[in-house]
Amino acid sequence: MVYLHVPFCRSFCTYCDFYSEIACRGRDAQLFEAYTDAVCAEASRRRDEIEATRDLDTLYIGGGTPSVLPLPLLRQMAAHILTGGVPPELVEFTIEVNPEDIVERGPEYIRGLLGLGVNRVSMGVQSLDDGILHWMNRRHDAAHARQAFRILRGAGVDNVSVDLIFGLSQLSLQTLDATVSEILEWRPEHISAYQLSIEEGSALGEMVRHGRYIEAPQEQCAAQYALLCERLRAAGYVHYEISNWALPGREAVHNSAYWARHPYVGLGPGAHSFDGTTRSWNNSILPPQQAATAPGNRATLGIVRGGTASEAQRWGRAQRDVSGGSWPLRGGYETLSAAEAREEEIFLGLRTARGIPEGLCDPEKAAAALADGRLVRTGDRLRIPEDRWFVSDDILTDLI
Numbered sequence: 001m002v003y004l005h006v007p008f009c010r011s012f013c014t015y016c017d018f019y020s021e022i023a024c025r026g027r028d029a030q031l032f033e034a035y036t037d038a039v040c041a042e043a044s045r046r047r048d049e050i051e052a053t054r055d056l057d058t059l060y061i062g063g064g065t066p067s068v069l070p071l072p073l074l075r076q077m078a079a080h081i082l083t084g085g086v087p088p089e090l091v092e093f094t095i096e097v098n099p100e101d102i103v104e105r106g107p108e109y110i111r112g113l114l115g116l117g118v119n120r121v122s123m124g125v126q127s128l129d130d131g132i133l134h135w136m137n138r139r140h141d142a143a144h145a146r147q148a149f150r151i152l153r154g155a156g157v158d159n160v161s162v163d164l165i166f167g168l169s170q171l172s173l174q175t176l177d178a179t180v181s182e183i184l185e186w187r188p189e190h191i192s193a194y195q196l197s198i199e200e201g202s203a204l205g206e207m208v209r210h211g212r213y214i215e216a217p218q219e220q221c222a223a224q225y226a227l228l229c230e231r232l233r234a235a236g237y238v239h240y241e242i243s244n245w246a247l248p249g250r251e252a253v254h255n256s257a258y259w260a261r262h263p264y265v266g267l268g269p270g271a272h273s274f275d276g277t278t279r280s281w282n283n284s285i286l287p288p289q290q291a292a293t294a295p296g297n298r299a300t301l302g303i304v305r306g307g308t309a310s311e312a313q314r315w316g317r318a319q320r321d322v323s324g325g326s327w328p329l330r331g332g333y334e335t336l337s338a339a340e341a342r343e344e345e346i347f348l349g350l351r352t353a354r355g356i357p358e359g360l361c362d363p364e365k366a367a368a369a370l371a372d373g374r375l376v377r378t379g380d381r382l383r384i385p386e387d388r389w390f391v392s393d394d395i396l397t398d399l400i
């Protein structure tokens with residue numbers, strides 16, 4: 001089970017604090033190649049770890065924006081990780097893409113991805129309202145998203161996941177409903193809907209700090225979440241994790257294994273790994289504090305003007321780090337105590353419809369939660385009912 005992090009985006013989205021660097025196809029060919037070589041070297045070096053997680057054979061290429069990378073480089077990395085060909089036991093091979101890349105690159109690129117063994121594509125649509133997409137600083141509009149979805153289907157992708165975002169203060173129920181209606185017409189196999197969160201390192205965090213964005217009230221977010229739950233249930237989607245819905249049998253295998261605490265190997269800058277007891281992580285190309293406050297991030301909002309020179313310096317540094325071998329280095333690790341592992345199992349398991357074994361929780365706390373409906377029992381397992389998932393953080397805090 002391998003996760004590969006591609007730390008490149010063509011621009012930064014307003015809300016995002018994922019580790020990524022601004023990169024574009026024309027300018028950064030050398031950096032992409034150096035990155036690919038470094039990933040292949042890391043995969044070779046960590047071959048034993050990869051083999052040890054192969055009882056569940058999945059590969060997930062996420063980011064950042066993996067679709068900024070040209071096909072030959074993706075092919076090189078996939079071949080290295082999968083040691084040559086696509087093993088017959090490979091259960092799921094997902095790649096994240098952005099609509100604008102799919103539209104620009106066309107069906108040829110998608111057929112190329114399928115040729116690498118990709119059997120699931122996750123596309124960041126976020127909304128089908130152009131005003132919302134513009135505010136998010138996405139590079140695509142609704143027309144691009146529609147076209148990209150058609151290209152994916154036309155090229156033969158039969159397992160597509162669509163990402164949406166809700167919980168924006170300027171998002172009305174009507175606008176969300178219109179987006180959901182159209183997405184349901186597309187009938188993707190999987191839908192993820194994440195509530196907007198204000199992250200400190202993001203441009204949105206800056207906007208909040210300067211009073212340029214007011215967070216949506218919880219009641220508004222709850223109403224939007226309820227709408228998603230209702231519309232997707234009615235359309236036959238199974239709500240199998242707080243933020244994830246799938247047509248029956250199309251649940252994400254790789255992500256489900258994270259929630260079940262299956263070991264995995266994370267390759268690439270900033271990627272995390274888990275061997276069953278120890279969580280470890282790679283360093284990023286830039287130290288996190290530099291990445292978080294990098295000029296490109298603020299420049300996209302117009303807070304900083306003339307960031308080009310600094311961006312070039314940043315890139316020079318990133319290029320040196322990758323080519324000069326100071327990446328990837330293991331950034332650190334944390335071995336979980338038995339108590340921490342149990343808490344993690346409760347926390348991750350109760351995010352899912354499957355829940356957790358009853359014996360995992362403190363019996364008194366579990367009894368109280370069962371009595372007032374915060375938990376329900378199915379066989380010998382406990383779970384949070386769907387109508388309480390929106391307040392699951394409070395429930396989890398009480399239980400752990």
Ligand code: SF4
Nearest residue numbers: 009012013016063064
């Ligand atoms: S949300 Fe935007 S900035 Fe964040 S990883 Fe995706 S494309 Fe890049």
